[in-house]
Amino acid sequence: MSEVEQAREDVQAFQKQVGALREEIGRVIVGNREVVDGVITCVLAGSHALLEGVPGLGKTMLVRTLAEALALEFSRVQFTPDLMPADIIGTVVVEESAQGGSTKFEFRKGPVFANIVLADEVNRATPKTQSALLEAMQEHRVTVGRTTYQLEEPYFVLATQNPLEMEGTYPLPEAQLDRFFFKLMVPFPSREELHTIIDRTTTDHDVKVNPVLTKDEVLGMQKLVRRVPVAKHVQDFAIRVVLATHPGNAEATELVKRFVRTGASPRGVQAVLLAAKIRALFSGRFAASLDDVRQSTLPALRHRILRSFEGEAEGVAEDTILQEILKKLPESKA
Amino acid sequence: MSQANPISRLERAARRTDRRLRLRRALTAASACLPLPLGYAALVVGMAKLLPLGMAQARPWLWGGLVPLGVVAVAAVRAALARRAPFEGALLLDRHHGLNDSIANALAFSAVPEQERTPLMQAAISDAAAQVGKLEPSRAAPIAIPRELAYSAALLLGLAGLWALEVRVLRVVPAPLVKVQPMLLSADDVELFREIGEQLAKSTDDPQVSAAARRFNQLVEDIAAHRMDRREVFERLGSLERELSESSELEREALDDGLKELARELEKSGLTKPAAQALSEKRLADAEQALRELAERLKKKQNPPSKAELDKLRSALQKAGAASSDHQAGIEQRRKELQEEQESLLKKKQKPGDNAAKTEQKLAENKRKLERLDRDKQRADVTRQKLSELDKQLQEAARQLMQDAQAAGKSLESAAEDVNRMSKQQLTDEQKKEMLKRLQELREVLRQQGKAGKDQMDRMQRFGERARGGKQQPGQGSKPGQGSKPGQLRLSHGAGEGPSIDVPMPGSSPGAGREGQGDGQGSDPASGKSYGSGHDDKLAGDPTKLDGKTQDVTAAGVDSGQGAASAEVIYGAAERGFVGRGYQKVFTDYQTVAEQVMTQEEIPPGYRFYVRRYFQLIRPRD
Numbered sequence: 001m002s003e004v005e006q007a008r009e010d011v012q013a014f015q016k017q018v019g020a021l022r023e024e025i026g027r028v029i030v031g032n033r034e035v036v037d038g039v040i041t042c043v044l045a046g047s048h049a050l051l052e053g054v055p056g057l058g059k060t061m062l063v064r065t066l067a068e069a070l071a072l073e074f075s076r077v078q079f080t081p082d083l084m085p086a087d088i089i090g091t092v093v094v095e096e097s098a099q100g101g102s103t104k105f106e107f108r109k110g111p112v113f114a115n116i117v118l119a120d121e122v123n124r125a126t127p128k129t130q131s132a133l134l135e136a137m138q139e140h141r142v143t144v145g146r147t148t149y150q151l152e153e154p155y156f157v158l159a160t161q162n163p164l165e166m167e168g169t170y171p172l173p174e175a176q177l178d179r180f181f182f183k184l185m186v187p188f189p190s191r192e193e194l195h196t197i198i199d200r201t202t203t204d205h206d207v208k209v210n211p212v213l214t215k216d217e218v219l220g221m222q223k224l225v226r227r228v229p230v231a232k233h234v235q236d237f238a239i240r241v242v243l244a245t246h247p248g249n250a251e252a253t254e255l256v257k258r259f260v261r262t263g264a265s266p267r268g269v270q271a272v273l274l275a276a277k278i279r280a281l282f283s284g285r286f287a288a289s290l291d292d293v294r295q296s297t298l299p300a301l302r303h304r305i306l307r308s309f310e311g312e313a314e315g316v317a318e319d320t321i322l323q324e325i326l327k328k329l330p331e332s333k334a
Numbered sequence: 335m336s337q338a339n340p341i342s343r344l345e346r347a348a349r350r351t352d353r354r355l356r357l358r359r360a361l362t363a364a365s366a367c368l369p370l371p372l373g374y375a376a377l378v379v380g381m382a383k384l385l386p387l388g389m390a391q392a393r394p395w396l397w398g399g400l401v402p403l404g405v406v407a408v409a410a411v412r413a414a415l416a417r418r419a420p421f422e423g424a425l426l427l428d429r430h431h432g433l434n435d436s437i438a439n440a441l442a443f444s445a446v447p448e449q450e451r452t453p454l455m456q457a458a459i460s461d462a463a464a465q466v467g468k469l470e471p472s473r474a475a476p477i478a479i480p481r482e483l484a485y486s487a488a489l490l491l492g493l494a495g496l497w498a499l500e501v502r503v504l505r506v507v508p509a510p511l512v513k514v515q516p517m518l519l520s521a522d523d524v525e526l527f528r529e530i531g532e533q534l535a536k537s538t539d540d541p542q543v544s545a546a547a548r549r550f551n552q553l554v555e556d557i558a559a560h561r562m563d564r565r566e567v568f569e570r571l572g573s574l575e576r577e578l579s580e581s582s583e584l585e586r587e588a589l590d591d592g593l594k595e596l597a598r599e600l601e602k603s604g605l606t607k608p609a610a611q612a613l614s615e616k617r618l619a620d621a622e623q624a625l626r627e628l629a630e631r632l633k634k635k636q637n638p639p640s641k642a643e644l645d646k647l648r649s650a651l652q653k654a655g656a657a658s659s660d661h662q663a664g665i666e667q668r669r670k671e672l673q674e675e676q677e678s679l680l681k682k683k684q685k686p687g688d689n690a691a692k693t694e695q696k697l698a699e700n701k702r703k704l705e706r707l708d709r710d711k712q713r714a715d716v717t718r719q720k721l722s723e724l725d726k727q728l729q730e731a732a733r734q735l736m737q738d739a740q741a742a743g744k745s746l747e748s749a750a751e752d753v754n755r756m757s758k759q760q761l762t763d764e765q766k767k768e769m770l771k772r773l774q775e776l777r778e779v780l781r782q783q784g785k786a787g788k789d790q791m792d793r794m795q796r797f798g799e800r801a802r803g804g805k806q807q808p809g810q811g812s813k814p815g816q817g818s819k820p821g822q823l824r825l826s827h828g829a830g831e832g833p834s835i836d837v838p839m840p841g842s843s844p845g846a847g848r849e850g851q852g853d854g855q856g857s858d859p860a861s862g863k864s865y866g867s868g869h870d871d872k873l874a875g876d877p878t879k880l881d882g883k884t885q886d887v888t889a890a891g892v893d894s895g896q897g898a899a900s901a902e903v904i905y906g907a908a909e910r911g912f913v914g915r916g917y918q919k920v921f922t923d924y925q926t927v928a929e930q931v932m933t934q935e936e937i938p939p940g941y942r943f944y945v946r947r948y949f950q951l952i953r954p955r956d
Contacts, residue, residue, distance in 0.1 A: 002453075003453035003456075004453045004456045004457050004460070006453065007452075007453035007454050007456075007457050008457050011454070011457075227452065227454055228454055229439075229443065229452055229454050229455045229458065231435070231438065231439045231442035231443065232420075232442055233419075233420055233421055233425075233438060233442060234435065234439070280434075283434070285434060285436070285458075285461075286454045286455070286457040286458040286461060287435075287436075287439040287443070287454065287455070287458040289428075289434040289435035289436075289439065290425070290435050291434060291435070292434075330419070331419075331425060332419030332420060332421060332422060332425060333419050334416075334417040334418055334419045334420075
């Protein structure tokens with residue numbers, strides 16, 4: 001089998017596996033196709049997602065279902081103001097041996113030591129605790145005392161935020177937000193979706209989620225994602241989109257100039273292009289397209305641009321600013 | 335499988351799309367700029383409607399139209415050649431066919447060296463290559479009519495409307511330039527009329543005649559300097575003629591009438607009969623002389639007249655003195671009667687009757703008579719005015735004859751003075767008549783020369799030179815070698831032959847004249863019939879010795895009848911030119927005879943002119 005044919009088969013297999021995963025998640029989660037795809041994208045990119053939505057929209061359910069479908073270890077941490085770093089990372093405890101007489105210090109792993117970690121209402125914990133989580137997210141390892149513990153791959157953190165109850169919260173600083181691959185907005189379900197949700201949750205309907213992907217398969221898919229080529233003009237477009245979020249850039253739009261204080265970081269371009277590659281694979285294509293970049297821009301950049309005071313006062317959403325950029329920016333430039 | 339072929343097909347399709355895209359952008363750019371030349375055209379058309387733009391004035395504006403047109407062309411070329419983003423055509427194809435950038439990606443990956451291409455790149459290229467047959471560049475980049483053309487179309491409609499719009503502007507059309515054709519008169523004729531003018535000016539003291547002579551001279555000078563066209567010349571001639579004839583005609587007729595009346599009365603006395611005869615024949619100088627002699631006779635008392643003669647003289651002088659008054663009174667009486675008859679006829683006409691036609695006829699006849707009487711009365715008034723002094727002197731002489739013959743003689747001397755004054759007046763009239771005659775000659779010469787044109791002028795030029803006995807200058811109206819030998823002067827109607835210069839007389843046909851000229855140019859020196867010039871180089875003999883001692887002797891010649899005959903003189907003049915004293919004498923003789931014949935015999939006026947013209951042309955030159 002030639003390499004090209006092997007590549008074709010790999011892409012086809014990827015597409016099938018993603019399809020199976022979507023289907024399995026869809027057995028539990030009603031609707032929210034974009035959010036589901038976004039979460040899968042983050043998993044395949046080997047990165048993390050920040051979900052924002054009102055309580056009760058199935059965020060925790062989504063992550064749990066994903067973990068079950070992937071046959072990965074899952075843990076959940078409910079962030080509260082009194083949550084300490086040790087509560088999520090783990091702590092060293094003195095332990096007596098079973099024979100008695102001798103005691104030793106032993107590290108008890110916290111909830112971050114799982115393949116999929118759900119950090120519920122992450123903005124309620126103190127920055128200190130948030131930082132502890134974010135280090136694990138970024139480095140995929142945890143240092144306790146003099147010992148560093150490597151986190152098992154694949155490692156995926158899904159944090160949630162409640163946009164309503166802002167009192168007594170600690171909004172994530174920009175540097176920490178930048179570490180999330182996607183920020184996904186969980187919309188309120190439609191009337192039909194609610195019907196289905198009610199039917200499933202208020203009856204004795206019990207769905208058992210079957211694992212459809214193994215850990216190795218996920219890692220293989222992550223590798224395939226990295227191999228997807230990106231043409232120069234597509235990459236250029238992604239870069240120009242990110243640059244256009246900076247008010248001082250020549251291609252910055254009027255909204256950017258007026259309402260943005262700081263644009264997206266280079267991590268934003270990485271996120272956009274990785275997401276575009278994954279989207280290409282979702283469609284069974286071998287290379288990312290301009291349209292893939294366009295589709296990936298909003299979830300990858302919305303949490304990476306910092307609005308100015310005027311932008312916040314005017315209530316101009318980040319999505320509006322990004323949509324204007326995508327609308328006005330020429331696809332290619334001489 | 336080699337991917338070179340599908341890739342090149344992909345590239346071709348992309349390039350084709352790209353070209354169409356460039357063309358579309360060029361059209362759009364040109365359409366966007368098209369209102370500029372259209373607006374300019376509207377401006378120029380508007381100006382042309384409002385201002386009278388001639389071709390010379392409009393030319394810069396028309397050239398100026400190249401600027402906006404150039405702007406359109408530059409905009410189109412610039413849009414077509416502008417630097418394009420990579421894979422623009424390919425992306426357009428992808429978008430049109432919904433290929434998710436597979437063509438553009440494939441072309442981008444094909445630029446990567448083959449050994450560096452990943453399997454996924456190869457797969458992407460082969461995926462795109464599979465689509466190459468379906469690609470439609472014409473649909474992907476359709477060349478539609480640019481929307482910007484709508485503005486140009488609207489402007490074009492406006493321009494057409496402006497073009498059709500008629501703006502009424504009062505344009506001052508300059509009068510067409512009429513090239514003045516100067517009246518031409520040959521140098522020979524100019525000289526002739528100059529001489530005539532000078533003679534007229536010298537021969538008179540009368541201010542009116544002198545002024546007329548000056549005007550005549552000025553007219554000749556203006557013609558010579560080619561300052562006047564034909565119309566202007568004839569207008570000035572007419573004006574001069576009218577002025578001269580108006581003033582002289584009536585006075586001359588009136589004076590003639592008065593003198594006839596006077597002569598009739600004076601004839602009744604034997605003493606005044608010679609004076610009466612002279613007056614009746616208009617020999618005023620003789621009449622003056624006769625009156626002076628009579629006055630002398632009366633004053634000196636030598637051979638005094640008898641009493642009967644004196645009575646007759648007194649009666650004749652008295653009647654003569656009152657003659658013009660009586661004549662005038664008779665006219666007045668007759669006019670009065672006719673006026674009364676006319677009034678009664680008019681009254682009769684108003685009454686209905688059988689003889690209305692007869693009355694009408696009588697009225698018309700009376701009207702004519704009245705008009706004639708009016709003219710007679712006018713003349714009688716002038717006569718009385720002219721002769722009033724003479725009448726007074728004659729009546730005074732008659733009155734004094736009864737007392738003192740010497741005093742009567744003095745009055746008769748005064749009467750002779752008056753006759754002398756009238757004689758001078760008559761002389762002035764004759765000068766006026768002479769000037770009128772010259773004016774008519776000039777008029778006729780100009781009229782005839784105007785008809786003949788430049789050919790005749792050239793011939794006249796040559797004729798004038800020959801007539802002065804001079805040689806023709808090189809390059810004057812003939813080819814080199816022509817007329818190098820003196821030709822024979824001859825006035826002809828164009829049927830000349832031999833080595834002569836024919837000058838057609840007025841009235842001859844131009845065609846005939848030209849033919850005659852051709853024959854008469856003497857272009858072949860060998861065939862000339864006249865004698866040659868110069869002398870034989872081999873001439874033998876001694877030269878004439880001029881240093882001999884001589885004595886001047888004056889001898890009065892006696893006409894023996896053996897000198898040169900007139901015919902010989904004329905023949906010589908025809909060959910050497912109209913110069914020399916001999917010729918002058920013969921000419922004067924001949925001209926005098928000709929004038930006498932023309933005076934005495936009835937010759938049509940047209941022929942008289944030809945005769946005079948003939949003598950003008952052959953007149954002696956200095």
